[in-house]
């Protein structure tokens with residue numbers, strides 16, 4: 001993958017997160033192309049990352065071996081024909097679009113198109129992404145491996161079934177937004193009790209990071225780790241009781257549920 005030319009179709013937030021992560025993981029900037037219609041965004045990308053961004057999707061589709069489709073799902077009808085013109089079985093399409101199936105993408109492309117659908121997330125920008133991916137009907141074994149390696153250069157990547165992709169979207173694709181809300185709310189709670197804003201944000205963020213690493217590195221179930229924090233009659237169980245009163249767990253489960261449903265809707269629209 002590192003030797004091939006990789007072209008992003010759409011240079012927005014998620015494309016930038018992947019590009020920045022890839023550059024940090026020593027992908028060469030010369031091999032990264034971006035098609036982006038907004039002139040000010042092209043200038044910004046060029047200034048910050050040192051590659052030339054193009055206005056024309058066709059130019060990037062023609063030049064690159066791997067295309068990473070990173071437009072909004074609602075744009076596929078107008079953008080896919082621009083790519084299809086230059087697509088062949090020598091090229092690979094990797095889509096990051098929420099909800100859009102490999103079958104829908106394949107229907108725009110000639111022949112037996114090689115398509116891999118991935119759902120990354122923005123922490124790829126700092127090398128801590130969490131992604132799911134699946135192959136389309138004509139994707140070769142090496143295509144899925146290549147896409148997985150690319151995603152693993154910026155975090156964790158799990159191969160899942162296409163049916164599972166909407167749930168991945170509701171969990172890790174959208175999940176950073178839930179966690180940012182959690183961090184902000186934790187900090188607000190401490191600010192309310194008189195702690196300085198900077199200290200509150202730093203401690204809230206590190207607490208989330210530390211707890212996540214405890215789950216990943218000890219292999220213990222989260223409930224076991226939680227029980228170790230809850231001293232009988234202590235402070236933590238008083239806080240946990242408030243979470244239960246506020247339906248914290250049910251609310252998070254419902255957030256994943258709604259985002260998953262929305263991903264399915266985007267696929268049907």
Ligand SMILES: NC(=O)C1=CN([C@@H]2O[C@H](COP(=O)(O)OP(=O)(O)OC[C@H]3O[C@@H](n4cnc5c(N)ncnc54)[C@H](O)[C@@H]3O)[C@@H](O)[C@H]2O)C=CC1
Pocket residue numbers: 009010011012013014015035036037038041057070071072073075078079096097098119120121122173174
């Ligand atoms: N933002 C996120 O956290 C994640 C987003 N995604 C997916 O990534 C895709 C992009 O999302 P974002 O980066 O958040 O959106 P965004 O709006 O930041 O990026 C989309 C980019 O496409 C450009 N664009 C508009 N019309 C175009 C055209 N005709 N041809 C080429 N480019 C065009 C826009 O100018 C913009 O820069 C979506 O499909 C989304 O489902 C997937 C995982 C996470």
Ligand SMILES: O=C(O)[C@@H]1CCC=N1
Pocket residue numbers: 098169173174
């Ligand atoms: O909100 C969205 O639709 C995109 C997909 C996953 C994260 N952001």
